[in-house]
Amino acid sequence: MATCDRCGAQESMPYQCRLCGGTYCSAHRLPENHDCPGLDSWGDPDGVFDSGFDDSVDNPGGSQGSFADRISIDTGRGGVLAYFRGNFTYLFLGLMWVTFLLQFVVAPALGVGAFTRDWYALFTVTTSNPLYVWTWLTSVFSHGGFTHILLNSIVLYFFGPVVEQRIGSKKFAALFVAAGVLAGLAQVGASLLMNPSWWGQPLNPALNVGSAVLGASGAIASLLGVLTVLNPNLRIYLYFIIPMPLWIATALFAGYSILVSSAGGIGAGGVAQIAHLAGLGLGLAYGAKLKREGERAPRQLQFGGGRGPGGPGGPGRRR
Template sequence: MARCDRCGEEEGMPYQCRLCGGTFCSEHRLPENHDCPGLEGWNDPNGVFDSGFDDSVSSSSSKSSVLGLDTGPGGVLAYFRGNATYILLGLMWLMFLVQYAVAPYVLGIEQGTRAWLDLFTLNTSHPLYVWTWVTSVFAHGGLTHIVFNSIVLYFFGPVVERRIGSKKFVALFLVSGALAGLAQVGAALAVSAPAAVLGASGAIAALMGVLTVLNPNLRILLYFVIPMPLWVATLLFAGYSVLMSGVGGIGAGGVAQLAHLAGLALGLLYGVKLKRDGERAPQELRFGGGGGGGLGGRRRR
């Protein structure tokens, strides 16, 4: 048995969409019946409508075979369609390698120096260094930090990506992550306090917010053990961030508490927009993680 990604009903003989990879019941098996993001590629006759009788299409297909890539409908870029979550995960770990191996041992940029901070963190010293709006989302403050964020993104990301499509998913991840960091740094500047933030937690909080609106009763197994509906987990997450901010400030415990709240708020707002379409999410997710705190003076998101 499997559940339909569109309506949530159990289906004994589920259908898997070849364009988006989702699982659907007989009623929603057609791409147009589940708002498949792959429909965006239907204007490419050399991809989706390939009949196999056109010589030019056959030539193109043979070239793809030589490369050893299953490009699918729409050309080479279609290889990445529906896999943006894993690409973002890969970029996070690649950035981690650059932070702690390439920068100090190859480029001579030691961790914690001004050059290192200006490359990998969004900070109050240089908030208009635009590249840090992106690099700070992928950079992390240590192994525990990136492992925890990777676990949550691995489980939440594909669900949201299937619903809104890869392009919008990447845009949501980058924009919410950058705005969450800017909110933290902006608040620090307002009170004349130094701050440097890094991490994908703000973006991941946005994904959590989207799912909470789409299906507040989504059952999750926190740490793979503790069952609870998603709305409870979200409420606990938000309450903890608010409490810590009230007790120790917006960067309490070395964690960018305000960035978490900003990312969550952005996700909730976007989820409200999606809710108008009447979409539902799967009924159960499992994830776990651990570790908090900061690294030096940097706030981890």
């Protein structure tokens, strides 16, 4: 006997949804009958279901319509933007690497050397200028070095699609960006609370003055939090080798950040520990909200991770 994920009924011959993988009774087997999150990420980028009749219905006279109509972007199931439906994980991965090239190739070629004052003002949230609003977003996709972006990319590659499939692309994108921004601001805010004089002062790493934050780890930690709440016993393979339930990996990650920040400060080791914890906390809270609304995560998943969200990176405080 199996239990319907929607109504809890016992079903001797259960149905498994091909979109979300859930188990359902006959009354709730169709995706539209169990509010399947897979419907939100379903797309038809090849236009298989676009017969072309829509144009004739809207324009029975056969004319081509206005110029604006002819150049408008189709955001429907078969439109150009359908390629982004269900693929925001890879879009964000692409933005990370494009930003990385801007940081270390394009900017230096234009005279903005890496780790200079102007470079920090473009790509990091700093205690010097925390109200540079554009950096709230650019810092999420910026990284301090190749190892930093590589490890974050590995973790996002494995965690991202799972969360996106479960909650839909719109919620996934909102969570990733919001958690990334708030995690960076939390780190800078904590630094300023401890060192109010840093506000407006130029960064001076040699004298340990000021703090700069960059990286996607806060955003990725929020994905970890969501999955932990939805399915704490999800089996993962840490470093692709060590099997463990997800809740243990999350507890180790949080415990490490708390221990290191308690012993060496909130930016110990050049890593933004507060940003990690803020992102994780936001993810746990959002996961709890989804669980109250009846959201579920896959029962089984096997993947490896890097060093966990927030591997080593560049200058200042890395996420």
